[in-house]
Amino acid sequence: MAEMAANNEAPEVLFWVGCAGSFDDRYKKVTVAFVKILNKAGVKFAVLGTEESCTGDPARRAGNEFTFQMLAMSNIQVLDMYGIKKIVTACPHCFNTLKNEYPQLGGHYEVIHHSTFLQQLIDEGRVRIEGGETFKGKKITFHDSCYLGRANNIYEAPRHVLEALDADLVEMKRCRTKGLCCGAGGGQMFKEPEPGKKDINIERIEEALATGADTIAVACPFCMVMMTDGVKNKEKESAVKVYDLAELIAQAEGL
Amino acid sequence: MAIFQQILFIAVLGTVAWLGYRRVSLIRSTILLGKSEDRSDNPGERFSMMLRIAFGQKKMFDRPLIGVLHFAVYIGFILINVEVLEIVLDGILGTHRLFAPFLGSFYATLIGFFELLAVGVLVACIIFLLRRTVTKVERLQPVRHREMNGWPALDGKLILVFEIVLMIAILTMNAADLVLQDLGSPHYRQTGDFFFSQFLKPLFTGLNEETLVIFERVAWWFHIIGIFVFAIYLTYSKHLHIVLAFPNTYFSRLMPKGKMNNMPEITAEVKSMLGIETAQTGEATVIPDRFGAKDVQDLSWKNLMDAYSCTECGRCTAACPANMTGKKLSPRKIMMDTRDRLEDVGRNMLANGGKFVEDGKSLIGDYILEEEINACTTCNACVQECPVLINPLDIILQLRRHKIMDESQAPASWNMMFQNLDTNQAPWKFSPGDRFNWAAGLEPKE
Known part of the structure; x- marks a missing residue:
């Protein structure tokens, strides 16, 4: 994302990778698979890379509102700095938190789960199964x-x-x-x-x-x-x- | 004799009204102990929710057979109240079948229709009773669900027996009345036969007029007193749902189930820690005396109304992944414990002139155990299942907030997770610098 911003470009969508997608060996494969699909479909996307943090979902659900809000606020700062409007993520927990809970803290984005995004790509003919x-x-x-x-x-x-x-x-x-x-x-x-x-x-x-x-x-x-x-x-x-x-x-x- | 009955009736009615008023006031004041929460938005959507879920019983039809039986009891209860109105007016005025002259031949049709409903209620309640005692529906069994031990299991059966007895009384009253009409007894206005009780006439024919009058009067009094007792009883019972289902669905959550309520008091603090200016400088200084919910007073009024609305059907618990795999958590128990605590608080208030005096107990710890709330996966299955839109998860999450933030009581592995989040911005122990390593194998984008 930082690269795109430096070149004064704006992505069609930001891919929110999530902690599992970034660190979990099994789920990294999902991240890579999704990126390949996006590339093939010609979707102009960006990722935050090392500037991404956990959305805070596990902390909030466990009852630690403080840690949640610390993470959420700093994520919102990063997202707003890049002027992000639309986010896609392969994690339903990230999806739920970004979509439903960030607005309460001032972060307003259009958030889509990758299942819906994939369906849209298929419907638009941008992804063809062959x-x-x-x-x-x-x-x-x-x-x-x-x-x-x-x-x-x-x-x-x-x-x-x-x-x-x-x-x-x-x-x-x-x-x-x-x-x-x-x-x-x-x-x-x-x-x-x-x-x-x-x-x-x-x-x-x-x-x-x-x-x-x-x-x-x-x-x-x-x-x-x-x-x-x-x-x-x-x-x-x-x-x-x-x-x-x-x-x-x-x-x-x-x- | 007639005037004596009238006076007695009015006295009974007055007593019941007073007892009912006292009980309703207490319930209301305990609900209002909860924190304020605005649920007055979108009245149109709320109204249609109430129509569909409470009035139309949409969720009950998830199980079609039970849905139909429950609907029979519900519609019987609502419509037979028209007849109860006549009975109450008769009781006050000393009349007999007050509505009959106004309705002419339609009167017999109307009472016949009520009888049809009464038979429906009777049959449904017998089947429900059998489900509790003979076929043993799993979620209603105290052996399997400890929260059903004692009073709750008895309460469930008592209500059904009550309704069966009331329906038998109404049919007996009508049958005796019809035989008296056939005899041309002066007080008993000719109405024509009723749909169902006409078949019960043979039970009473051959008896003399005096005995018949006794039968009819006893059944009449038994029925109306039964209804009065039932009205008071239900305020102590799980059966309160028949009233509260309506406001409870009207005030239910309209937002996505996944969304948790924000804690603005923490937002202010976090903003100041991150060096973000708050809109009003005064905002940051408001420190609550307690984070999350320790006791019923810390929950919102809607959580408390939920507790009174619960009819202990256990659909939530039957769908709960933690419960079905043998964990202590039972969403139904969360609701029942919340109500038990509220009832205890209510008694405390009654004994202390309307003010709650600290009794050293709290909802978490004395009623609900930490082990229970820690077993929740926040999957929303309980919320999805509830036929009257109760939200046990909302209570669980507020209790967790208290345990974690106020008492710092977290399972060790959660503390580890929090620590990782605070230092690495990930729940696992990975270096934030490695977050982009997944892309290493990808061909560089042009």
Whole structure:
């Protein structure tokens, strides 16, 4: 972004990478896949790079409003300095926080989750599924993220994106408004679960496996971790893969 | 005899009105202990929400069969009140079936319609009772859900028995009345047979007029006293939802479920720390006595109305990922505990002339445990499920704010996360300088 600003250019959209997309080895692949899609579609985008900080979501959900607001305020300062108007992110938690909670602190942007953005690119014909891996005959099930679904009523965009793959889309018993959480939200990602008889991601992975899908599609870095761990726990790593929407589209595009 | 009944009735009615008024005032004043929160925006949208969710019971139809049965009880309750109005007026004026002369032959049709509703209520309540006792719907079982132990489980059954008995009383009263009409008893105006109670007539034929009058009177008194007792009872019971569902849906949150309320008192402090000028310099000096919510007084009035509106159906808890995997958290318990605390505070206020005297207890700690609120994934499943738009998550998050910011009581790994956020601007221990390393493998853009 700093580079673009120095050349007096303005991006079409700012890609908010998020901490998982920047640091988590698994999710960095999603970041790269999404960037490849954006490049191929000719989207003029920028990233903040090292000037980006956590949106503060995990702190706020855990109850630490102070840390949240410190992070949020400094992010808003950076975003406003570059005159950012539109943001896309691959993380539903970043998406929710930027879209719904930054306005209270003076940060007003048009914020889009990458599922919606991908759907728009597909609808506009800027992303064409050809030349890559074919998904015909493959069974895919989509795991709704709480912060995309119930929190922000986005249920259809990720499914439209998956439909473009021409795969066999199967639903879990609990989906859309009834979708079951992966177990990571609300700060749970960063602590051990409270005592109980089962881990939430195991409950969810059992449901996903019951669909007979060979691919579990996710749209959230936390869900990615939880679902991947669930598959490992059930020793199904070779038969069942967990991918983000962007990775599936990139594969189909041959990127 | 008639005048004695009239005086007795008016005395009973007055007592009930006074008891009811006292109870409603107390509930109102405890709700108003909560912090102010403006929920008066968008009246049009709010009204349509109330129409759909409370009046139209939209969410109840998520489970169609239960939705229909519940609708039968609800519509029966609302419409039979027209008949209750007649009964109350009869009681005051010493008349009998006051509305009959005005409505002519339509009167029998109307009462017949009420009887149809009464039978609907009767059948639905019997099925509901069976669901609690025989088929054992999981979310209603105290064995599985500790918050249902004792009074709540009994309360749920008592209400159903109450309604069954009331409906039987109304049908008995009408059947005895019809037989008295057939006998040409002077006080019993000819109305024509009613839809359902005509089939009950054989139960009473052959009895002499005096016995019949006793049956009819006892059923009449039993029914109306039952309704009065029920009216007072429901203010102590989970059944308060039949009234509060309406304001509770009207004042529900209209913003996206993912959005948390801001804490402006912290914004001022953060701004001054970051060296950002605040609009008014006086803003920064307002330091609240407490961060987040420790007790019911720290919650908003809407959280407290939510607590009184809860009918303990447990759909929230059945959908809660933490609860279904055996954690202590139960969103229903959060609401029930909040109400229990409020009731305790209310009793305290009554005993101390309307003022709450500190009792050394608080909502978090004495009612809700830290382990419960720490188990929440903030997934909003409970909020999504509630048929009357209660928001347990909002309470959980305010309690967390208190634990973390006021008491500095966080699980060690959360403290680690906070520390990482403060120093590395990421929840994990990574150097901020490495944030852009993911792009290393990409071909440089032209």
